Amino acid sequence: MTTDLLVIGSGIAGLTFAIKAAKALPDKEILVLTKAPSPEETNTNYAQGGVAGVWDFAKDSFDKHIEDTLIAGDGLCDPRAVEVVVKEGPDRIREIIGYGTRFDKNDDGDYNLGREGGHSEFRILHHKDVxxxxxxxxxxxxxxxxxxxxxxxxxxxxELLTQHHLGYLVTKSSKDITCYGVYALNRNTNSIEKILASATLLATGGCGQAYRTTTNPRVATGDGVAMSYRAKGRIENMEFIQFHPTALFEPGVSPAFLITEAVRGEGGVLRNHKGEAFMEKYDPRKDLAPRDIVARAIDSEMKKHGTQHVYLDCSPIEREKFMQHFPNIYEHCKNIGIDVFKDGIPVAPAAHYSCGGVKTDLHGRTSIQHLYACGECSSTGLHGANRLASNSLLEAMVFAHRAFEDVLAQYQEGSLQKFNQEMASLTLPDWDALGTSEPKEMILITQSVKELEQIMSDYVGIVRTNVRLERAMRRLDLLFEETEALYKQAQVSPQLCQLRNLITVGYLIVKGAQFRQESRGLHFNTDYPEKSDLLQSVIL
Structure with a gap:
């Protein structure tokens, strides 16, 4: 199969790019692939809180949003990326409003702006809690x-299709690594297809399924990051995994139901099992402190008192306001026997967002030629050591637009047409499945997934130590060896590929955490409780 532009992923990043390219290049085909049965099954679809953007310039400003983002990022943000996203963001929001997105408005017809942790002003546009x-x-x-x-x-x-598949030795130091497209498993025919493209965009989302408890859907298995790493692309800052402080505590339920930060923005208060409001002990911003601080505070309270969760007290919020803003949360809690106005909502932190990913420049370009990345699978420099709430949807739109602009410029100057001619002269091989057979025991895969989740949750969670990281790495090495042996023998399946990708992502998270000998943002190591003077990213 051959296409002009290939998009992997159908969330906000992938579809924003696809729509813009389709409008500007009506004679080009844009192919969007999703591994799910429908394009709606994405991390985007599960986002509750909203999208941040400076909207009310009488009270807010770009400088305030930039400062809030830099503070949350704890010294590791790229100031250029922050400025780009904050200043270009409102235009991208207006575009999706033009597509028909319905953000909530107040009685005067103005947008009903919310506020979340780390934000100094009300600037979150939202549609209820969905x-x-x-x-x-x-x-x-x-x-x-x-x-x-x-x-x-x-x-x-x-896999990404590069010179490696032409028989060349490709290493991290190789120059001009080039992406020609991908190999993809067609679930309907159960065959591997070769798909060639002039440019490929990774918009594959996050990697929350590496952890036992996550707010991410089951499709969030870090595929884009793992494929890029295997193709010798540059990966950055994977140690910074954001744990959302307030996922609904339901043992055994995955993905965990998210209780949006906007509930605390409207006045919700975190309380321990004694009913004590505890956040003032940890930060002067109390319940609206950045997520890394709130998550560690909850983790501390749980360990101190030997409990599995804390409570989110919603009684300070007016009933009518809660019902209007959070109808989905109200109905979900009601269905499992929780009256949000009488009972505290039991909450605990859950893996939520990866601040690192495939390293890109300010146009979404990766270190591999003709390969772009945007959305959660990328590391653009915006988030640094910790993502500011509701900046993710904004980032995805801004960098999808910038990647599109770069592709458009290449078409206009003729470089993509020239690349197509060069690619046509190559003999790019079909997938070789010779010597493989159906796996005889799926337990070999499902049990390894459980082991991976346990390793990452117990050793590489909110709080880390050198010993835990060393143990995690040793166990991941064994899982890697077992899984690679199985991969060479067995026919490709989504379950096997996802396990392989999750192990790679787990390795990258641990390796990044071992390199970072300090505590900064989302990475907290009790052996290095202070920040160091080295303000640099970990690139693998």
Whole structure:
């Protein structure tokens, strides 16, 4: 299969790029692949809180949003990336409003702006407590209006196609590593297809499924990061895994139901099992401190008192306001026997967002030629050591737009046409499955996934130590050896590929954590409780 532009992932990053490319390049085909049965199953679809953007310039400003982002990032943000996202963000928000996204408004017809932890002003646009779902709906509807966008479901991308598959030795020091497309498993035919493209965009989302408890959907297995690493692309800052402080505590339920930070923005208060409001002990901003601080505070309270969760007290919020802003949370809690106005909502931290990923420049370009990345799988420099709440959807739109602009410029100057001619002269091989057979025991895969989740949750969670990281690495090495041996023998399946990718992501998180001999942002190591003077990213 050959296409002009290939997009892997159908969330806000992938669809924003696809829609813009389809409009500007009506004679080009944009192929969007999703491994799920439908394009709606994305991390975007699960986002509750909203999208941050300076909207009310009478009270807010770009400088304030920039400062809030830099403070949350704890010294590791790229100031250029922060300025780009904050200043270009409102225009991108207006575009999705133009696609039909319905953000909540007040009685005067103005947008009802919310505030979340780390924000100095009210600047969060939202649609009740299902903002991501509303944005995804509008984007899919807009994409379907363009005949040159082709969306294929249940296509699982296995590997990036580079010079490695032409028989060349490709290493981290190789110059001009080039992506020609991908190998993808067609779930309908159970065969591996070779898909060639002039440019490929990774918009594959996060890696929360590496942990036992996560707010991420089951599709969030770090595929883009793992594939890029295997292709010798540069990966950055994977040690910074954000744990959302307030996931609904339901043992054994995955993904965990998210209780958006906006509940605390409206007045919700965290209390321990004694009913004590404890956040004032940890930060003067109390319940609206940045997520890393709140998550560590909850973790501390749970360990101190031997409990599995704390409570989110919603009684300070007016009933009518809560019902209007958080109907989904109210109904979900009601269905499991929790009256949010009488009972505290039991909450505990859960793996939520990866601040690191495939390293890009300010145009979404990776270290591999003709390969772009945006959204959660990328590391653009915006988040640094900790993501400011509701900056992720904004980042995805801004960098999808910038990647599109770069692709458009290459078409206009003729460089992509020239690359197509060069690619046509190459003999790019089909997938070689010779000597493989169906795995006889799926337990070999499912049990390894459980082991991985346990290793990452117990040893590489909110608080880390050198000993825990060393243990994690030794156990991951064994899992890696076992899984690679199985991969060489067995026919490719999504389950096997996802396990392989999660092990790679786990390795990158641990390796980054071992390199970072300090405590900064989302990475807290009790053996190095202080910050160091070395303000640098860990690039693997």
């Amino acid at each position: 903002t991501g779902k509303e944005i995804e709906r509008a984007l899919i509807a807009e994409a379907e209006r363009h005949n040159n966008i082709r969306m294929l479901d249940e296509y699982y991308v296995v």
